[in-house]
Amino acid sequence: xxxxxxxxxxxxxxxxxxxxxxxxxxxxxxxxxxxxxxxxxxxxxxxxxxxxxxxxxxxxxxxxxxxxxxxxxxxxxxxxxxxxxxxxxxxxxxxxxxxxxxxxxxxxxxxxxxxxxxxxxxxxxxxxxxxxxxxxxxxxxxxxxxxxxxxxxxxxxxxxxxxxxxxxxxxxxxxxxxxxxxxxxxxxxxxxxxxxxxxxxxxxxxxxxxxxxxxxxxxxxxxxxxxxxxxxxxxxxxxxxxxxxxxxxxxxxxxxxxxxxxxxxxxxxxxxxxxxxxxxxxxxxxxxxxxxxxxxxxxxxxxxxxxxxxxxxxxxxxxxxxxxxxxxxxxxxxxxxxxxxxxxxxxxxxxxxxxxxxxxxxxxxxxxxxxxxxxxxxxxxxxxxxxxxx
Ligand SMILES: *Cc1c(COP(=O)(O)O)cnc(C)c1O
Numbered sequence: 003x004x005x006x007x008x009x010x011x012x013x014x015x016x017x018x019x020x021x022x023x024x025x026x027x028x029x030x031x032x033x034x035x036x037x038x039x040x041x042x043x044x045x046x047x048x049x050x051x052x053x054x055x056x057x058x059x060x061x062x063x064x065x066x067x068x069x070x071x072x073x074x075x076x077x078x079x080x081x082x083x084x085x086x087x088x089x090x091x092x093x094x095x096x097x098x099x100x101x102x103x104x105x106x107x108x109x110x111x112x113x114x115x116x117x118x119x120x121x122x123x124x125x126x127x128x129x130x131x132x133x134x135x136x137x138x139x140x141x142x143x144x145x146x147x148x149x150x151x152x153x154x155x156x157x158x159x160x161x162x163x164x165x166x167x168x169x170x171x172x173x174x175x176x177x178x179x180x181x182x183x184x185x186x187x188x189x190x191x192x193x194x195x196x197x198x199x200x201x202x203x204x205x206x207x208x209x210x211x212x213x214x215x216x217x218x219x220x221x222x223x224x225x226x227x228x229x230x231x232x233x234x235x236x237x238x239x240x241x242x243x244x245x246x247x248x249x250x251x252x253x254x255x256x257x258x259x260x261x262x263x264x265x266x267x268x269x270x271x272x273x274x275x276x277x278x279x280x281x282x283x284x285x286x287x288x289x290x291x292x293x294x295x296x297x298x299x300x301x302x303x304x305x306x307x308x309x310x311x312x313x314x315x316x317x318x319x320x321x322x323x324x325x326x327x328x329x330x331x332x333x334x335x336x337x338x339x340x341x342x343x344x345x346x347x348x349x350x351x352x353x354x355x356x357x358x359x360x361x362x363x364x365x366x367x368x369x370x371x372x373x374x375x376x377x378x379x380x381x382x383x384x385x386x387x388x389x390x391x392x
Contacts, residue, residue, distance in 0.1 A: 010332060011332060012328070012332045012333065012334050013331075013332060013333045013334065013355070013360060013363065013364075014334050014350070014355060015333060015334060015335050015349055015350050015351065015355055015360060015364055016334045016335050016336035016348060016349075016350050017148045017149075017176070017199075017309060017336040017348045017350055018148070018175075018176070018196065018198045018199040018205075018350065018352060019198035019199075019204070019205050020198060020199060020200070020202055020350055020352035020353050020354065020355045021202060021352075021353070021354050021355040021360075022198075022202055022203060022204055022260075022354065023202045023203075023263075023264065023267055023353070023354040025263050025267055026202065026203050026204065026260045026263045026264050026267070027260075028263075029259040029260050029262065029263035030204065030256050030257070030259060030260045031256075032256070032259050034255050034256055035255065037249075037252050037253040037255060038247060038249065042253075042255065043247060045258065045259070045262055046065075046241065046253075046258070048262055048265075049065070049066065049258060049261060049262050049265065050064055050065055050241075052262070052265035052266070052268075052269060053065065053066070053209050053211065053265065054211075055265075055268075055269060055273070056178060056179060056183070056201075056209070056265060056268060056273065057178070057183055057185045057193065057195075057209070057211050058183060058184045058185055058186055058187060058273075059185035059186045059190075059211055059213075060186060061185065061186075061211045061212060061213055061214070062214075062217075063211065063212040063216075063217050063234065063238070064209070064210070064211040064212075065209070065210065065211075065237075065241040066197070066207040066208060066209045066210070066258070066261060067194075067207070067208040067209075067210055067232070067237075068207065068251060068253060068254050068257075069206065069207070069208060070196060070198075070205055070206050070207070070208055071175040071194060071195065071196030071198075071208045072100070072208075073208055073232065074175075074194030074195065074196070074208025074209070074210045075100065075101070075104060075173065075194050075208075076104060076229065076232055077194065077208070077210055077229075077232040077234070078171055078192045078193070078194050078210060078212075079101070079104035079105060079107075079108055079142075079171070080104075080108060080227050080228055080229045080232055080233075081192075081212075081216075081220045081223075081227055081232070081233070081234045082139075082140060082169060082171065082191075082192055082216060082219055082220065083104075083105055083108040083110045083139070083140065084108065084109070084110070084223060084224075084225045085108065085109030085110065085225060086109065086110065087105075087108070087110040087111070087139045087140070088110065088111045088113060088135060088137055088138045088139060089105045089110055089111070089112055089113070089138065089139060089140045089141070089142055089171075090112075090113045090115060090128070090131045090132065090135060090138050090140070090141045090142070090163075090168070091105060091112045091113070091114055091115070091141075091142045091143070092114075092115045092117070092123040092127075092128060092141075092142070092143040092144070092154075092159070093114055093115070093116055093117070094116075094117040094118065094119060094120075094121055094122065094123050094144070094147055094150065094152060094154070095119050095144065095147035095148075095149035095150045095152070095339075095340075096147075096148070096149035096339050096340055097144045097147060097148065097149065097173055097175075098142075098143070098144050098147070101142045101143075101144070101171075101173065102114060105142070108228070110139075113131055113135050113138065115127045115128055115131045119149070119150050119340070119341055119342060120150045120151075120152055120299040120300050120311070120342075121152060121300075121304075122152050122153060122154040122155060122304045123143050123144075123154040123155075123159060125155060125158045125159055125162060128141065128143075128159055128162055128163075129162050132162060132163060132166050132168060136166070138168050139168065139169060140163075140168060140169040140170070140171050140191075141159070141162075141163040141168050141169070141170055141171065142170075142171035142172070142173075143156075143159055143171075143172060143173070144172075144173040145172050145173060145174040145177045145183070146173075146174055146175070146176040146177035146180070146181065146306050146308075146309070147176075148175065148176040148199075148309055148348075149339045149340065149342065149348075150299060150300060150311050150342065151298075151299060151300050151305060151306050151309040151310060151311030151348065152300045152304050152305075152306065152311075153177070153181060153304050153305070153306050154304075156172060156174075156183075156184075156188050156190070157184070157187070157188045160172070160188045160189045160190055161188075161189065164189045169191045169192065169215070169216060169219065170188075170189065170190050170191045170192070171190075171191065171192045171193075172190045172192070172193045172194075173193075173194060174193055174194075174195050175194065175195050175196040175199060175208075176196075176199045176200065176306065176308060176309060176352075177195070177200070177306075178195040178196075178199070178200055178201060178209065179199075179200035179201045179202075179268055179273075179276055179353055180199070180200030180276070180277065180280045180306070180307065180308035180352060180353070180356075181277055181280065181306060181307065181308070182277055185211060185213075189213075190211075190213070191212065191213040191215055191216040192210070192211070192212050192213070192216045193210065193211050194208055194209070194210045195208065195209045195210070196208055196209075197209070197260075197261055197264065199308070199350075199352050199353070200276075200280070200308055200352045200353040201261070201264045201265070201268065201353055202264055202267075202352065202353030202354035202355065203260050203261050203263075203264035204257060204260050206254065206257055207254065207257055207258070207261055209261075212234070217234075220234050220235060221235065231251065236250055237250055240253070264353075267354075276353075279356055279357075280307040280308050280351060280356045281307045282388060283307070283351050283356045283357060283358065283360075283361050284305070284307030284308070284310065284351055284356075285307075285384055285388070286358070286361050286381040286382075286384040286385050286388075287310060287349065287351060287361045287364070287365070287381065288305075288310070289380045289381055289383070289384040290361065290365040290377040290378060290380045290381035290384075291310070291312055291349075291365070291368075291377065292380065293376040293377050293379070293380035294365070294368060294369060294372065294374045294376065294377040295315060295374065296312045296313065296315060296368075297312065297313050298310065298311065298312055298313075299311040299312065299313060299342070299346055307351060307356075308350060308351050308352045308353075308356065309348060309349075309350055309351075309352075310348070310349040310350070310351065311338075311342070311346050311347075311348050312346060312347055312348075312349060313345065313346055314344070314345060314346060314347055315372065318372065320337065320338075320344050320347075321337075323371055323372075324337065324347070326371055327367055327368075327371065330367075330371075331363070331367040333363065333364060333367055335347050335348065335349050335350070335364070336348035336349070336350065349364065358385060361381055362378055362381060362382070365377040365378045365381050366378050
């Protein structure tokens with residue numbers, strides 16, 4: 003007989019999924035109800051309102067796509083981009099490359115603006131591309147590049163595009179809940195995120211939001227959206243504003259209980275407090291890593307507190323060390339991707355996982371396996387210093 007599956011209990015400090023809050027895990031096990039049950043409609047309304055809070059937007063078209071972040075990405079591109087369109091795409095890591103792929107699969111042309119991995123998107127290059135391509139319909143960029151740990155200046159990038167009447171598309175899968183996201187303040191027209199990063203929910207849902215301007219573009223399409231499942235014109239019959247909701251697909255009921263709870267937790271803490279908590283634990287981790295002689299890939303002002311991309315010390319076997327962390331400490335950290343493979347580790351401090359216990363635990367484990375000292379002590383001093391100044 004096949005046995006029931008009981009996963010090992012890990013500490014997840016990689017690029018996602020992150021540790022899921024016990025409150026979310028508990029919510030997932032509540033009784034399943036029908037997806038048109040009046041009680042469920044109330045939960046959907048709550049989720050829309052809470053996502054508007056998390057994204058800082060009044061966009062009516064704000065909801066979770068019933069599939070992971072990659073589906074949120076497809077949803078945004080297939081709805082906004084039509085064959086023959088031109089889209090400027092900024093790439094400074096893995097995820098900008100996926101945007102290009104999406105644009106091309108929509109039958110459109112991607113004009114690439116390249117920056118080195120680990121650097122933020124350069125607004126000067128974006129401005130030059132916008133000037134050189136006055137016929138561009140949209141500009142797409144990654145706010146929080148999970149492959150490198152770099153944050154880009156979303157406010158400036160969006161302003162440049164909007165000043166020229168170009169739609170802005172932003173990936174903030176790793177940003178939401180971890181660093182400032184301000185859709186309305188920045189003027190973002192379409193955004194997608196994920197639940198398994200700084201929201202500390204289970205993977206498999208993708209919050210998206212479209213501005214009124216983007217919604218108009220979707221409604222006025224002459225060419226049908228190539229994806230039936232992700233066509234917002236159809237999805238809105240179920241998620242739309244009115245109380246009349248029609249069947250489109252069966253919503254992932256229990257996963258949405260989880261998202262609801264994750265967003266309730268975020269609202270209780272307060273957005274600004276959540277961002278400050280990520281910063282505080284990042285600072286302590288950075289102090290500890292510095293004492294262990296481990297440096298960062300990204301320059302300080304552009305570092306994402308929730309994704310610490312650090313250089314593997316010379317002579318250390320990357321895969322073997324990560325394997326020992328997993329086997330001996332039940333601790334997962336992330337490997338490097340693409341040109342950074344074998345060169346960096348990606349240490350996540352996402353959502354619920356951004357806490358003092360994890361920071362000290364991770365530093366203690368690295369210290370022991372690397373045969374170095376001083377990491378935990380440096381992090382503890384950093385915590386004491388902030389406690390005193392507070
Ligand atoms: C994780 C991630 C995605 C993809 O999300 P999935 O839920 O894995 O499909 C997209 N963009 C960025 C920046 C990410 O970090």
